[in-house]
Amino acid sequence: MDFNGSEPRGPREAELLPATVATAVKIVVVGGFGVGKTTLVGAVSEIRPLTTEETMTEAGVGIDDLAGVERKSSTTVAMDFGRITISDELVLYVFGTPGQERFWFLWNGLFEGALGAVVLVDTRRLEVSFDVLGRLEDRGVPFVVALNGFPESPGYPVEELRAALDLPHHVPIVHCDARSRESSRDVLMALMRYLYDLAAQPAGAAASAQPVG
Amino acid sequence: MSNQDWANANPERLYVISGGRDRKSATAGFDLVTLVVARARPEPTMQPEHAAILRICSSPLSVAEISAYLRLPNSLVTVLLADLLAERRIEVRAPVPPAALPDLSLLEAVIHGLQRL
Numbered sequence: 001m002d003f004n005g006s007e008p009r010g011p012r013e014a015e016l017l018p019a020t021v022a023t024a025v026k027i028v029v030v031g032g033f034g035v036g037k038t039t040l041v042g043a044v045s046e047i048r049p050l051t052t053e054e055t056m057t058e059a060g061v062g063i064d065d066l067a068g069v070e071r072k073s074s075t076t077v078a079m080d081f082g083r084i085t086i087s088d089e090l091v092l093y094v095f096g097t098p099g100q101e102r103f104w105f106l107w108n109g110l111f112e113g114a115l116g117a118v119v120l121v122d123t124r125r126l127e128v129s130f131d132v133l134g135r136l137e138d139r140g141v142p143f144v145v146a147l148n149g150f151p152e153s154p155g156y157p158v159e160e161l162r163a164a165l166d167l168p169h170h171v172p173i174v175h176c177d178a179r180s181r182e183s184s185r186d187v188l189m190a191l192m193r194y195l196y197d198l199a200a201q202p203a204g205a206a207a208s209a210q211p212v213g
Numbered sequence: 214m215s216n217q218d219w220a221n222a223n224p225e226r227l228y229v230i231s232g233g234r235d236r237k238s239a240t241a242g243f244d245l246v247t248l249v250v251a252r253a254r255p256e257p258t259m260q261p262e263h264a265a266i267l268r269i270c271s272s273p274l275s276v277a278e279i280s281a282y283l284r285l286p287n288s289l290v291t292v293l294l295a296d297l298l299a300e301r302r303i304e305v306r307a308p309v310p311p312a313a314l315p316d317l318s319l320l321e322a323v324i325h326g327l328q329r330l
C-alpha cells in the first residue's frame with residue numbers, strides 16, 4: 001500500500017483490528033469551536049486520527065428545518081475520530097463533532113446508538129456550551145462535562161460552574177488536559193463509570209447518582 | 214478542505230459512483246461503527262470503489278474508517294457497502310442495537326480496556 005502522502009489510503013499493519021472483533025461501540029466528544037476536541041480524540045486514539053466528512057445537502061435531505069439553505073450548497077463538515085481496541089471482541093470509537101447549532105444535522109447518525117457523550121468546555125467561553133447541553137438533554141443522551149484547562153482559563157470552583165451551566169448535581173464534571181493521553185483517558189473513564197452507575201440503578205433513580213469528580 | 218480527493222468528489226462524481234441511487238435509503242442499517250470484513254477478493258472488473266473497500270477490509274474496519282480512507286462521504290459508502298453485501302462479498306457486524314440500555318458487562322469491559330490504555 002502507498003503511504004507517500006500524509007493522508008493514509010488504508011490502515012497500517014499495526015492498526016489492523018483482530019479478526020475476532022465482533023462489536024463496536026461509540027462515544028461522542030462535542031464542544032464549541034477550538035475547545036480541544038481534535039486534541040482529545042488524538043490523545044486517546046490508537047490509530048492516527050481519521051476524518052470522515054459529510055455534506056449538508058445530502059445529510060440534510062428529509063430534514064425540514066433547512067429553510068433558506070440552498071439545495072446545492074456544499075457545506076462540508078468534518079468529524080474527527082479515533083479508535084481504542086478494548087479486547088479481542090470489542091472496539092471503542094471516539095468521535096469529535098462541533099457543537100454549534102448549524103452542525104446538528106450530523107447528530108442523528110452520530111448519537112444513534114452512542115453510549116454517551118463528553119461535553120468539552122472551555123471555561124473562558126461557557127456560553128458556547130449552553131445549546132449543546134440543552135440539546136443533549138432533549139435527546140436523552142447521557143453525558144459528562146470535561147473542563148479543558150487552558151493557561152488563561154479562569155479556575156472557577158466546580159459547583160459555581162455547575163450552577164452557571166445549570167447542570168443537575170448527578171452529572172459529573174471533571175477537569176482535563178486534552179493534550180494528555182492519561183488525562184483524556186480519565187475523561188472517558190468518568191463517562192463510562194457514570195454510564196455504569198446509570199445502568200446499574202433501578203429506573204428513575206438517576207437523579208441520586210454520585211458525581212464522579 | 215485538506216484533501217484533494219474530496220475536492221474532486223463533486224456532486225456529479227458522487228452521482229456516478231453511486232449509480233444515481235438514492236443515498237439516503239441505504240444509510241438505514243449501517244451505523245458509523247458497523248464493522249465490515251471482506252469475504253471476497255477485489256476483482257479487476259469491479260467498480261474501483263468496490264474493489265478498494267474489499268482491499269482495505271481484509272481485517273475488520275468500521276464504516277467511518279472506510280469513509281475516511283476512501284475520502285468519500287459516509288452516505289455514499291453505505292450505498293457501496295449495500296451493493297457488496299447484496300453480492301455477499303462482505304460480512305457486516307452490527308453495533309449494539311440503539312436505544313437498548315448498555316449492559317453492565319459491556320460497560321465493565323470498556324472500563325477495564327481503558328484502564329489498560
Ligand SMILES: Nc1nc2c(ncn2[C@@H]2O[C@H](COP(=O)(O)OP(=O)(O)OP(=O)(O)O)[C@@H](O)[C@H]2O)c(=O)[nH]1
Nearest residue numbers: 032033034035036037038039149150151177178179
Ligand atoms: N493549554 C491547552 N491547550 C490545548 C488543550 N487542548 C487543546 N489545546 C490547544 O487548543 C487548540 C485547539 O485545539 P483543537 O483540538 O484543534 O480544538 P477543536 O475543538 O478540535 O477545534 P475545532 O475543530 O476547530 O472546533 C490547539 O492549538 C490545541 O493545541 C489543553 O488541554 N490545554
Ligand SMILES: [Mg+2]
Nearest residue numbers: 037038039080
Ligand atoms: Mg477539531
